[in-house]
Amino acid sequence: MDTFRLSPQGIDPAALQRTLADLRAGACVTFEGWVRNRNEGQPVQSLEYEAYAVLAEAEGARILAEARARFALLGAAAVHRVGHLALGELAVWVGVTAEHRGDAFDACRYIIDEAKARLPIWKKEHYVDGATAWINCATRGDHGGAGAMPPA
Amino acid sequence: MPTLDVHYFAILREQRGQSQEKLTTAAATPAALYEELRARHGFTLPGNRVRAAVNDAFVEAAAPLRDGDRIVFIPPVAGG
Numbered sequence: 198m199d200t201f202r203l204s205p206q207g208i209d210p211a212a213l214q215r216t217l218a219d220l221r222a223g224a225c226v227t228f229e230g231w232v233r234n235r236n237e238g239q240p241v242q243s244l245e246y247e248a249y250a251v252l253a254e255a256e257g258a259r260i261l262a263e264a265r266a267r268f269a270l271l272g273a274a275a276v277h278r279v280g281h282l283a284l285g286e287l288a289v290w291v292g293v294t295a296e297h298r299g300d301a302f303d304a305c306r307y308i309i310d311e312a313k314a315r316l317p318i319w320k321k322e323h324y325v326d327g328a329t330a331w332i333n334c335a336t337r338g339d340h341g342g343a344g345a346m347p348p349a
Numbered sequence: 350m351p352t353l354d355v356h357y358f359a360i361l362r363e364q365r366g367q368s369q370e371k372l373t374t375a376a377a378t379p380a381a382l383y384e385e386l387r388a389r390h391g392f393t394l395p396g397n398r399v400r401a402a403v404n405d406a407f408v409e410a411a412a413p414l415r416d417g418d419r420i421v422f423i424p425p426v427a428g429g
Contacts, residue, residue: 230429246428247359249421251405253428277428289429309429317402317421318428319359331360333425336393 200274201257203248208276208287217272222294224301228309230289232282236332240325246279246288249317253277260311268304270295275308277318350375351416353382360424361399365390379403380410383422398425 200216210229217225234241261273272294282288291308295301320332352373357365365386376382379401386392400423401408407423414420 247362248428249356249358249402249423252402252407252421255405313427313429315426316428317358317423317426319424320427321359331363331424332427334360334394334427336395 201254201261202276203250203253203279204276205278205280208278208290210287210290210292213274213276213290214292216274217292217294219271219294221296222271223296224298225292225294226298226301226305227290227292228305229287230309232284232286232288234284236322239322241284241322242325243281243283243323244288245281245321245323246277247319247321248277248279250279253316253318256316257312260308260315263311264293264304264308267307268293268295268300269297270300270304273304273308275312277312277316279318351414351418353414354417354419355382355386356419356421358421358424360394361392361422364392374414377414378411379408379414379420379422382414382420386422394424399423 214227232244257275264273270293275291277289291305293301293304321329322332323329350373352371354371356369362368374382374385376385380396383396383399402421402423403412403418
């Protein structure tokens with residue numbers, strides 16, 4: 198069963214992986230995206246994810262279907278957090294199963310790469326110095342590769 | 350002129366100061382509407398970095414707009 202969903206609550210990777218259990222599968226590859234404490238040299242305190250939920254879930258389902266079409270998969274699932282996340286929290290989880298590892302590795306990579314590029318989800322970083330920035334929304338005159346806002 | 354339901358997310362929501370509004374416009378396409386709103390609200394992102402979705406599906410910048418459409422402007426995404 199392919200599923201993509203957004204979650205306002207913490208992600209439980211062990212529970213998600215159990216949903217992929219399949220005796221035909223010889224490989225399970227998972228990816229976890231974690232909230233790290235630095236971005237482009239700036240110390241990060243926390244971050245917020247905001248999603249256009251209806252379109253993000255539709256696009257996420259399309260990405261999983263594309264992975265199914267390109268690779269010999271048995272199962273695929275992905276969850277992306279929304280809301281305010283602390284350092285170390287799990288921001289995104291992708292899991293796939295296949296008979297063999299090659300398809301599982303390739304499909305997992307495909308799903309996370311496409312998810313980052315296509316899902317209408319936005320990330321606002323909160324820095325230790327109190328400033329915030331929407332990532333990838335920089336315009337000329339901003340600093341740090343982000344759409345910068347002064348400290349609140 | 351069509352009346353549209355416009356929704357904003359992320360940097361556009363903050364720069365607009367609200368997440369949605371109804372408005373009546375002479376703009377016939379998402380690109381034209383974005384330029385109108387950018388001039389009115391001082392959005393920092395240029396139109397070529399913003400995508401549009403109409404009625405919850407991605408559309409081209411030159412797609413037609415119809416009365417009652419729900420339009421969302423999508424700043425550069427950053428999931429993962």
